Amino acid sequence: MSQLTAPQQSLLDRVLEHMVRLGHAATPQRRLVAQELLTSPRALTARQLSDSLNDQGERVGVMTVYRTLALLAEIGAAYTLHDHISEGAEAHYVFCSDRHHHHLICSACWGVWEVEGCGLSEAQSRVGDRLGFQVQSHSLDYYGLCAHCAGAAAGRV
Template structure:
């Protein structure tokens, strides 16, 4: 895991440099925490609480600005899981748009769907409407396996 985090940080450092930004210690701490919690869909406040444990001098405003920058640069995705909070997750390697999510209406659990079942539909829409799709977001609401067993 440590090697993976270091590898990701080095890639991000180069990406930021190309786009005219530096990987400051605060940005490094925030990105490191996002990588460590991949798949957790953290809010900015949750991320702040986690980063503050390792970097006590960091401010909430810094975390907000960094999250906004990382979202603007395409390093992370902003998610709306209909719970009143903006959540974020790392953009996975080779992912050209957001992956899909299954949201349990009972317990709130979020399950990531890794396969892209919409690619043929996207191609058809692009061709039919001469519309270049850059991204899409799809959420399914239902009841997870654990809640069905209760």
């Protein structure tokens, strides 16, 4: 199990508290799944996450992992990447910080980076004003190749 940095630990604590406030027990298995997702540099499927925990001697079944990931997504602590990239791919999940952000998603390695400061709030209210619509949120993901994968594609790595 990867060590958590201090900011990661406090984010994890906030997420687990939030989970409990919403009436879901923060069981040891849920903690393990949340921590593993938080420390992964890439988006993971339920099976990958379960395999990775099993490799570390922590037995957490795929269904438990799957339900925990769905719960994390439901409470806003995880983001689900469906098959935008490869047709028919299993859902991949990534841990989300609690600040407003967007995602940069590498379509070759499933690496996901958070981008803060989107500048879309103004566009959001302009769009809403025009149609008399009260826009409350927006989402935006960027897909492409990370620096490493772009280098590999160009034959430089």
